[in-house]
Amino acid sequence: MHMPLEDTLDLNLLTANQHQAEHNHQHFQGWDLLCLNLMSSPGAGKTALLERSLPALAADLRVAVLEGDMTTLLDAERLEAVSIPVVPITTGRSCHLDAAMVSGGLKLLEQRLDPSGLDLLLVENVGNLVCPAEFEVGEHHKVALLSVTEGDDKPLKYPLMFRQADVVLITKVDLLPHLPVDLAAIRRNILSINPNATVIEVSALTGEGIHSWHHWVQQALAARKQPVPALATA
Amino acid sequence: MHEVDMTKCLLISLNEWRDRQAQPTAMVETVHLDVGRFTCVEPNQLVTTYNAAVQGSWLDGSELTITEIPFVGRCVACNASYNPVPESAYRSPCCDHPLKEIVSGRELRIRSIDYRTDARAALESGQIQRTR
Numbered sequence A: 001m002h003m004p005l006e007d008t009l010d011l012n013l014l015t016a017n018q019h020q021a022e023h024n025h026q027h028f029q030g031w032d033l034l035c036l037n038l039m040s041s042p043g044a045g046k047t048a049l050l051e052r053s054l055p056a057l058a059a060d061l062r063v064a065v066l067e068g069d070m071t072t073l074l075d076a077e078r079l080e081a082v083s084i085p086v087v088p089i090t091t092g093r094s095c096h097l098d099a100a101m102v103s104g105g106l107k108l109l110e111q112r113l114d115p116s117g118l119d120l121l122l123v124e125n126v127g128n129l130v131c132p133a134e135f136e137v138g139e140h141h142k143v144a145l146l147s148v149t150e151g152d153d154k155p156l157k158y159p160l161m162f163r164q165a166d167v168v169l170i171t172k173v174d175l176l177p178h179l180p181v182d183l184a185a186i187r188r189n190i191l192s193i194n195p196n197a198t199v200i201e202v203s204a205l206t207g208e209g210i211h212s213w214h215h216w217v218q219q220a221l222a223a224r225k226q227p228v229p230a231l232a233t234a
Numbered sequence B: 001m002h003e004v005d006m007t008k009c010l011l012i013s014l015n016e017w018r019d020r021q022a023q024p025t026a027m028v029e030t031v032h033l034d035v036g037r038f039t040c041v042e043p044n045q046l047v048t049t050y051n052a053a054v055q056g057s058w059l060d061g062s063e064l065t066i067t068e069i070p071f072v073g074r075c076v077a078c079n080a081s082y083n084p085v086p087e088s089a090y091r092s093p094c095c096d097h098p099l100k101e102i103v104s105g106r107e108l109r110i111r112s113i114d115y116r117t118d119a120r121a122a123l124e125s126g127q128i129q130r131t132r
């Protein structure tokens, strides 16, 4: 059957998630904090980055973490060691965080502290380069991590993640001398799919580039009262 | 794995749509979905998980039809439309420019629903309605 153009329902499949994400975002605005959604493949170094960054960030910011480990408390336990409030989010076996899961995490966070006293809320998403990119959680910015050991073709194979990210951290750069990987090609591929991305090279092991990453966070904090880009789709 | 989550999203949207209807929906015949090629959804898997998920629900027996929407970018240098491909890093073939503007491919939308509001009336008239 032919369908005339005006005969449309035009309902976004992710409407329910987006409503919840907007709701979360209103909370973040009300609490006057910056929320960053950290995403990468498993093992790219999200938790290691947090372990390295949190003590330095906490020197002049009040920070908390929502930890979206799939089934275990391992990452949350690693982060508790740096004395920052960490709330584990139960994701069951879901391959990504969605806005409702983060909302649940926020309720737990509120039981522990008053979020309006926070400046920065970091969300570690489930390790997965595909799905988290499609599910907004209400964050101000998406942060994608790509480790140099993953190869320079990954931005091309998982384009949505790198397209959606506002900042891409190329991690584990301390390993570059041992790898046949082309750092310039990683950069070029990221910027081909997303010319607006900020790309920063970091090593959680040596601390290289961490200052640039923190500088980006500070800039995002300073800009957070400006209107946020519309939640992505079509 | 994410097709399961996408199916859940779809069912939530369909339930919300049903709850908004003035007349009770007797039966859904077909759900028409637009899925862009630059999304994380694989159409065949979505149909499979949908068929499994609706069993025993009010949507049992309905069919999910997916129209794939091509991934189209626009070259900001010369304004030409093109299909971004990984082999050329999604850059424009005309000017070798990065993918700045996406024209289509990010769609994930329920375009329309073919349904009957009342089984007896529908049987008599043979009419199936489509959403507006």
Ligand SMILES: Nc1nc2c(ncn2[C@@H]2O[C@H](COP(=O)(O)OP(=O)(O)OP(=O)(O)O)[C@@H](O)[C@H]2O)c(=O)[nH]1
Binding pocket: A040, A041, A042, A043, A044, A045, A046, A047, A048, A049, A075, A126, A127, A128, A171, A172, A173, A174, A175, A202, A203, A204, A205, A206
């Ligand atoms: N050499 C080197 N190794 C690193 C660096 N960052 C992380 N690693 C190692 O990479 C492995 C994975 O790091 P994680 O921080 O657990 O990665 P993740 O992204 O949090 O992993 P999931 O949460 O399981 O997805 C660990 O063995 C880290 O020690 C780095 O900068 N340099």
Ligand SMILES: [Mg+2]
Binding pocket: A046, A047, A048, A075, A124
């Ligand atoms: Mg981790």
Ligand SMILES: [Zn+2]
Binding pocket: B075, B076, B077, B078, B079, B080, B092, B093, B094, B095, B096, B097
């Ligand atoms: Zn061109």
